[in-house]
Amino acid sequence: GGLIQVLTKAQQLVGYLPRWVQVRVAEGLGLSLQEVYGVCSFYTFFSLIPKGRHKISICAGTACYVKGSQTIVKTLHELLGIKPGQTTADSRFTVELVRCIGACGLAPAVIIDDRDVHGRLTPELMPAILEQYQ
Structure with missing residues (x-):
């Protein structure tokens, strides 16, 4: 137990x-x-590999997918050089895809560090959001 x-x-x-x-x-x-x-x-909440200081969980639920979560995945790949399931070389960020974060009204959305919800995302918003997390 x-x-x-x-x-x-x-x-x-x-x-x-x-x-x-x-x-x-x-x-x-x-x-x-x-x-x-x-x-x-x-259990998916356990990790066997090192994670970054900040975890970016990209919602891949239906509402977020329909509203463009794949463009957020692509933008993060361009900005950070990593794909979902990977961690940046400087251990600053880990990116992961999750089923649904319960923020369908804010689609597309991400949660950073299991607490900060960022919604109605566009590729243009991502650099400023990432800057908040050192």
Whole structure:
């Protein structure tokens, strides 16, 4: 029962769940490394690779897609040089696609750092938005 809570705390402290963290968690909870890895790799909120300081979640839900979320994906690729699922070389940003962020009235929209919603986006707005996150 406590594995998910321990992994969540470990990810908050380290930023992701590298093998050495998984080994420590397995030893501490008396589990096999395979059991811990299975949970880490199953749940999408756990990351096995380093993430950027700022996470940009691009909504790919129906409303955002219809209103042009793909242009935001393309713009971020041009500005940051990365595609969804990747992190910038300077570890500043990680970009990901998500199903729906619940901001359909603001489509197309992104959430940055799981808290800041930016909506009614156009490619022209993106540079100024990115500047807010150092």
